[in-house]
Amino acid sequence: MSKSLQAIRGMNDILPEQTPVWRYFEGTVSRLLDNYGYKQIRMPIVEFTELFKRSIGEVTDIVEKEMYTFEDRNGDSLTLRPEGTAACVRAVLEHGITGGGQVQKLWYIGPMFRHERPQKGRYRQFHQIGLEVFNLDGPDIDAELIVLTWRLWGELGIRDAVKLELNSLGTSESRGRYREALVEYLSAHHDKLDEDSQRRLKTNPLRVLDTKNADTQAVLVDAPKMADYLDDESRAHFEGLKARLDAVGIPYVLNPKLVRGLDYYSKTVFEWVTDKLGAQGTVCAGGRYDGLVEQMGGKPTPGVGFAMGIERLVLLLETLEQIPEEISRQVDVYLCAFGEEAELAGLALAELVRDQLPNLRLQVNAGAGSFKSQFKKADKSGALYALILGDDEMAQQVVGFKPLRGQGEQQSIAWDALAAHLATCVVQG
Numbered sequence: 001m002s003k004s005l006q007a008i009r010g011m012n013d014i015l016p017e018q019t020p021v022w023r024y025f026e027g028t029v030s031r032l033l034d035n036y037g038y039k040q041i042r043m044p045i046v047e048f049t050e051l052f053k054r055s056i057g058e059v060t061d062i063v064e065k066e067m068y069t070f071e072d073r074n075g076d077s078l079t080l081r082p083e084g085t086a087a088c089v090r091a092v093l094e095h096g097i098t099g100g101g102q103v104q105k106l107w108y109i110g111p112m113f114r115h116e117r118p119q120k121g122r123y124r125q126f127h128q129i130g131l132e133v134f135n136l137d138g139p140d141i142d143a144e145l146i147v148l149t150w151r152l153w154g155e156l157g158i159r160d161a162v163k164l165e166l167n168s169l170g171t172s173e174s175r176g177r178y179r180e181a182l183v184e185y186l187s188a189h190h191d192k193l194d195e196d197s198q199r200r201l202k203t204n205p206l207r208v209l210d211t212k213n214a215d216t217q218a219v220l221v222d223a224p225k226m227a228d229y230l231d232d233e234s235r236a237h238f239e240g241l242k243a244r245l246d247a248v249g250i251p252y253v254l255n256p257k258l259v260r261g262l263d264y265y266s267k268t269v270f271e272w273v274t275d276k277l278g279a280q281g282t283v284c285a286g287g288r289y290d291g292l293v294e295q296m297g298g299k300p301t302p303g304v305g306f307a308m309g310i311e312r313l314v315l316l317l318e319t320l321e322q323i324p325e326e327i328s329r330q331v332d333v334y335l336c337a338f339g340e341e342a343e344l345a346g347l348a349l350a351e352l353v354r355d356q357l358p359n360l361r362l363q364v365n366a367g368a369g370s371f372k373s374q375f376k377k378a379d380k381s382g383a384l385y386a387l388i389l390g391d392d393e394m395a396q397q398v399v400g401f402k403p404l405r406g407q408g409e410q411q412s413i414a415w416d417a418l419a420a421h422l423a424t425c426v427v428q429g
């Protein structure tokens, strides 16, 4: 027997029963971002491999071992995007839309690809909504990014389940000085470090800070602290951010070990984490990357942003049972017609109603069927009301209007009064 075709491990279908929650989440976020003045940008899913190597960093887990990289028919090395920031920077540079200090407040949504070990909340194709802001260097915009996510958690009913962790990596100069001090300290304790940290000490020493290894963690207790190496500019920026979060009343935890897995950050870094999802608890993460645009060949341009993982937030909504009941109902009214003449009249009537009530979710029965079978389908659709067109209704030019969820008796409504009647009983989304 031939092997049945399957989706690739870690790449999931999102089935019709799941899409209402996704659309609810995406709709809530996009409305909020519109209200805060962010504009959507759409970038390709595939880019030159070089873009990610240069931005994310050669010695990061993503670039070293997680990218889906392949050669195309021209012999170019291409990569399925593992994240959105690099492509967004490429796009704004290519189109010159951050030139001359122009502020851009952008957002994007879409699939990202990382060859990680799949588990709950961690997939090989996953989806992010990301924000990137260019040409604003003050802590006010860092604060706005956090404030708007705080509002989002409130609207979604998950605020109590997430915690904000915050750190500052400082300017590249202060980070350079810190890196030296850390390397000197860790080198003196080289033998006590786990193998991975010994390797990172040479390639990317700050990443030693977020090791999971208990022995290395013990060594880190007395290691130099990043906060002691921040220069005045970085310190003032971080204080400015904290003051704004305090002003709005957003709680945060300072986490000096928060360094992030991508190399482009400077100053602010943050993560929203939950303990409700097991090991993959970071639902939203980001920070400032003031050096990245220049590093990618542009003029010095401050940048700051974050991305949230849609799968993880959908899981969190489901875990906390914070899914509004009404989003799973996708049909308001179901029209049943019996016999060919009624079917033709029903089709025309449905279009008239749709002309007048463009937001009404009206499903017309397809595939004919007996009275019983059409009613069964009407009920299963979740509709609140069934419309019935049979011989009697055709003769009188009316339609039977039957509540399906136990709100009263069946009535007859004249065809030309149907839209007005529906408008009074269905709240349209």
Ligand code: HAM
Binding pocket: 082, 083, 084, 085, 114, 116, 121, 122, 123, 124, 126, 127, 128, 130, 131, 132, 261, 262, 282, 283, 284, 285, 286, 287, 288, 304, 305, 306, 307, 308, 309, 310, 311, 312
């Ligand atoms: P990141 O921390 O790599 O940052 O990813 C952001 C979020 O995407 C994570 O917090 C998580 O919710 C989700 N995520 C990441 N990997 C997976 C996965 N394998 N499966 C499911 N969800 C995942 C970035 O990507 C940066 N570009 C964020 C950023 C934007 N920084 C500045 N601007």
